Amino acid sequence: MLELPFKLGIHPINWVGEDVKEHGESTTFEQIVDDIQALGLTGTEMGRKYPADPQVLKKALSAHGIQLVSQWKSVLFSDPAYRDQELRAYRAHAEFLSAMGASVISTCEVGGSLHFDPRRTPHEKEVLRLDDTAWHHLADGLNAAGAIAQEYGLKLTYHHHGGTAVEQPDEIDRLMAMTEPSLVYLLYDTGHAYYGGADPVAVLRKHYDRIAYIHLKDIRQDVLDSARADKADFITCIRKGVFTVPGDGCLDFAPIIQELLSRGYSGWTMIEGEQDPQLHPPYDYAKRSLEYIESLIHTERR
Numbered sequence: 001m002l003e004l005p006f007k008l009g010i011h012p013i014n015w016v017g018e019d020v021k022e023h024g025e026s027t028t029f030e031q032i033v034d035d036i037q038a039l040g041l042t043g044t045e046m047g048r049k050y051p052a053d054p055q056v057l058k059k060a061l062s063a064h065g066i067q068l069v070s071q072w073k074s075v076l077f078s079d080p081a082y083r084d085q086e087l088r089a090y091r092a093h094a095e096f097l098s099a100m101g102a103s104v105i106s107t108c109e110v111g112g113s114l115h116f117d118p119r120r121t122p123h124e125k126e127v128l129r130l131d132d133t134a135w136h137h138l139a140d141g142l143n144a145a146g147a148i149a150q151e152y153g154l155k156l157t158y159h160h161h162g163g164t165a166v167e168q169p170d171e172i173d174r175l176m177a178m179t180e181p182s183l184v185y186l187l188y189d190t191g192h193a194y195y196g197g198a199d200p201v202a203v204l205r206k207h208y209d210r211i212a213y214i215h216l217k218d219i220r221q222d223v224l225d226s227a228r229a230d231k232a233d234f235i236t237c238i239r240k241g242v243f244t245v246p247g248d249g250c251l252d253f254a255p256i257i258q259e260l261l262s263r264g265y266s267g268w269t270m271i272e273g274e275q276d277p278q279l280h281p282p283y284d285y286a287k288r289s290l291e292y293i294e295s296l297i298h299t300e301r302r
Contacts, residue, residue, distance in 0.1 A: 004297065005261060007268045009043020009069055010036055011215070014245070014273040014282040016049050018072070019115065020238050024277045029060070035283045037064040039290065043268055045106070046071035054099045068100040069268045070157070070213065076118070077141025078111035078134035078165070090145045098152035103268065104213045105149050106187055107156050109138055112165040115235055125233070130165045139178035146183030157187035157213040160196065163234025167196035169203065176207055186210040190251060191217025191243050191272065195224070201255045208263055216256075216293070217272040218249030238274060245273040245285045247292030257296040 015032045017023030029049045036044055044066050051057040073093045076082040110116035112128035146156040160172045188211045193200040220242055227237045246253050271289055
């Protein structure tokens, strides 16, 4: 495999859906890590098929030469009634990731989300945007959680995410402006940036100094256009196949790779697809995506 300037791994969501539970339901942990090892990749995130016991998980990943890099953590800081319990849960999450030798906590506010906010009801149809008061509560909670992460040698990396109150370019900008740079970093996700209406290259350039973790994800433009015409929600978009791995969709990753190389990015980067593994075999798609990424790096280094 090509020697990379940054650390490259792959998310288990390529094999097992996190938001769409029927995707990969029969897939085993062993199959996922065997495939990751066969691909020559050395990093992964926590997945719902992974052993929850840190010692069991660490032994299994180590046997495959794989490092756990992060795990998603939903938070509900925009509502102050949840602040204390959310911070307690965040500390427990940080303890687990620290024990696993991870480096970042993928963190996402779920307040207002149609699918992830526990206060929403099934008949509702739209994401609720945050008002000014909720924004200030969110920023304050993230700063506090970021301080907890630092206690454990971790970085809070905020995941701007489709179907949430921080998905659009102005919302990413506002979150970065309102939070403390030394406590709150950015998880830059190419697919979610485009899904939220942003130019992924522009987001990368504008917020590079805050980026501590990256997800490389592609978009199927025809699926996105059709889903938007039908006013489909985020989960429906996933079921329709809006996301795929780099090189299989409409995004041009050449300027993204160029930017990362020129800036000397050396953190972790995850390949993501988040699609039905029955229709899109994860190993095959990942292998082609790796070849695509390597071709871009070769081109830039000439």
